Amino acid sequence: MQYRYNPLHQDIICSDTAIDALPATVDALGASRALITCGPTILRACNVVPRVQEALGSRYVGTYSGVAPHSPVQTVEEGVAMAKEVQPDVFISVGGGSTHDTTKAIATLLAEGGDIRDYAVIFEPPDKIIVPPTPSPKLPILSVPTTMGCAEFSRGGGGITDHEQGRKLSIAGDGVTHRTVIIDGQALATTPLRILVSTAIGQLRIAIETVYSTGRNPIGDGMALHAIRLLFENLPRCKDGDIDTLLTTKTACAMASLASFGGLGLNTATCHHVGGLYDVPHGEANAILLPHTMRYNLDACADRQRLIAEAIGVASSSMSDEDAGLAAADAVDGLCRDLELPRTLREVGVPEDGLEYIATATLQDRSLSTNPKPILDAGPIMEVLRAAY
Template identity: 55%
Template sequence: MTLQDALTYHYRAVPRDMICAPDAISHLCDALDQLMAYKAMIICGPTILQHADVVQRVQEALGERCAGLFAGVLPHAPVDMIAEAFQAVKAVQPEALVSVGGGSSHDTAKGLATLLAQGGRIHDYETRFTPPDQVELPNFTNNKIPVIAISTTMGAAELSGGAGFTDQSLGRKIVVADPWTMPCSVLIDGRALATTPLSILRSTAIGQLRIAVESICSPRHNPIGDAMGTAAIRMLVQYLPVCSADDIDSLLQVKTAACMASLANVGGLGLCTATAHHVGGLYRVAHGEANGILLPHTMRFNLDACAERQALIAEAMGIDTSAMTPAEAGLAAADAVAELCRTLGLPSRLRDVDVPEAGLEHIAAATLHDRGLATNPKPVADAAPILHVLHQAW
């Protein structure tokens, strides 16, 4: 073996506190104390405020330390909503933000942290991507207001510095990757998870399965990411089919696996992530559902470029691969993902979630701006292969 063939990677661990408990919200003020912040403002959407008790529990935990509430977060975080939220938060001047809900709430809080420190418009901080692999990042400062995240879904946007904001006028999502806005504390609260409909918990968990799969298959994979990614897949396959609101432990197990999937993402994602961003942003499809529909197809598309990596996924899913070639095992993994989604009652075609066939070209064109393509196992330089996958999924 030459020096060029020796194991080489860059692993960066971001310090953060993660507290997992049936009533993790009770630790909220402790988290604020660790950040040396007193007043906090809550960021959430109207549905969770009106139809669950989670925000009320957060307000009670904060007491007099609650500086205000912005409850206008909308799905896929439209840029107009971010501008409105910015004005509300700027008027309050809190010392910390507490995002409560799913990915849109966490992305909104991260976007607000960027804008509060650096001003301007969210568009000013967009990640610029030129196919197949050129990524240009703006300059970010590190003097960001701290964010504490309380998630009510199995998604784990709270563990990422990236955030997505929909601009319908541009026909795509704006992706901002400000590493200084990553939440400093994450509270995994079983009672909060139990307030979310099971269909949403299942779809968002599949979205996290997608992160584990794409991280393992990334050209920049490394053994640390592989270990967390395969462990996350094993846990998701074990606990996801049986989790329910009546079993808090099962919810916390699935959420932990979902978080592990995000922590496994040490080398970038791929075509499924890139395409799902714009399926959701353009046609208001839930991110987890978009990922569940697309993932088996993107795995098959990438198979000839990463068969041995997909064989690891098959093994983690409990498939006996001893008599299979890597390509056969990788194909079995894609089929197993599709079967798991069917078992969970998730939609299997883009037409099932009201994406029009005429819209596939718009999605493909928008996806070409997405940095997720930069680390896809098979280089994607134009819209044709994206469109092929979309037609397969339609």
């Protein structure tokens, strides 16, 4: 599991000690002042940030360690203030999805000015999307992921939680795609197993929704279906801590994100707000909801869900497409149980009277635009939430 891959506008470097490639990567950009962004836990709990600092040497100018789960607006504003103070010419984003999304938002706000809410994507059901322009040049971002989540591969500007509006904002992302992703096996191995496997389930959700999204395409199908195969094969083995297994799992997760350019669906949209409103880890929200959203969408995409069942290995020639789709949903549920992830929203502290708030916020989420069944009101969302409660 050592390779280098160059998709459009992005470089991926993967090895046991890929952090060693940072100096040459920064120099290749013509940069010399690197600001690390991370959360307080990773800074104090493991050696990944010190390894990055050591690799950067004299190129290192500071660390913004105020990243919080689900990327609240306030943390973006604090990061911009620090960036204005130390004047970096490159960001190094170290951590999981909240760190990578926060860094994108910092780069956007630093370049564009104003309020980060000015750059929130507007969605009007069933499929109208308005993306505010963000034309100003952004500082480049390099990332060192420490979870299986792959916000570092997203072309968008990420999700930022606005507690004032009671929802998660999807930020316009022109110019903030991470230039280089450093997949370091030793860095992944520092992360607790529950976080690794739950964030990988979040990527399984991307692969599955990519296959039955209305924006699907054959290239995405190839990557997404192979990602599903690899995740079912490798996720149960992650508990052994083998670095090759971790790198293979992370590669499968990356494939899911690289496949997803045709859009996602109801599960993604709902989980954004389960997490943003009630501080539920994104991967755990996906583990709870994914079997339910698969079953809800089945009658609109049974032939596509059969492909998913075949990738998992639970479809037989005698099954109808509908039966194969149900078997796929059951297999996802079973995998999450084997990984000891939560099964209900009640388990993760979502109050029953919060379901309506989640449904209302989800109706404004752009991921609904490519769901296989058009969603025009909160009724279908409440149906899924009640089933998962």
